[in-house]
């Protein structure tokens with residue numbers, strides 16, 4: 001489909017709602033749509049989102065359970081051991097701290113509490129702490145648990161699922177083609193294997209990527225299609241907030257409209273899935289942040305792993321003023 005061809009965006013969304021998936025060419029056309037088409041593209045993506053998610057927003061709260069000193073070399077990451085970003089470094093939080101974090105997340109109206117560690121994969125002692133904490137949280141607090149602990153073996157995935165973990169996060173980050181530009185210490189296939197192990201163990205998969213690392217539109221589309229093929233339930237779409245001391249420190253912030261087109265494209269390609277406007281929301285979308293709620297039905301509140309967001313009260317006000325509502329636990 002050429003860029004000059006006029007696309008009826010509403011017709012495209014109706015086609016998706018009739019279970020006819022968009023093609024790669026159509027996904028590319030969304031990313032290269034004109035400024036004047038932005039509201040039409042967003043409205044069309046909203047028609048899809050509305051069918052599956054209404055006007056609900058699912059709030060997720062992250063817990064950085066082990067920060068810094070990661071031996072992997074993901075070039076966007078301020079927690080990689082080679083970065084000079086001055087990020088906090090601390091060892092694994094205790095069971096009590098994780099339970100308290102879950103309670104705090106529940107009070108912020110979160111449906112998911114996400115326990116994240118900076119690591120290639122969980123050690124035996126870390127597995128013990130996470131499993132014990134998850135069992136306690138599940139007994140005491142009505143909140144779902146996601147964990148993001150790096151690469152998993154099949155046995156580790158089974159143990160997490162048995163402890164009560166609902167969902168496991170491991171992002172592909174970008175397309176298979178571009179992947180080796182951003183990480184060399186583990187492969188794209190390692191990431192796919194971990195996601196498949198999590199799903200096989202019975203957990204839902206959370207898997208997305210980061211936009212703005214120097215990838216092409218085609219890479220973004222390939223990522224969206226890879227997630228569709230893996231049948232990922234939850235897709236976090238991050239926008240690079242370049243961190244000083246990392247190899248990507250000199251990348252430019254993405255423009256707000258470009259971020260919105262990305263979110264719309266992920267919605268069109270993965271119509272029924274939870275699409276999350278994730279890291280970089282405030283710094284990249286700026287005044288257009290509320291428009292992200294039209295394609296996306298989920299967000300992180302209370303900041304990210306190493307940076308703060310605008311805060312939970314601001315997030316709640318934005319959701320309410322834009323006419324959306326926070327979903328309760330389901």
Ligand code: SF4
Nearest residue numbers: 070072074077080118
């Ligand atoms: S594995 Fe995770 S924590 Fe480690 S460098 Fe990569 S993104 Fe950062």
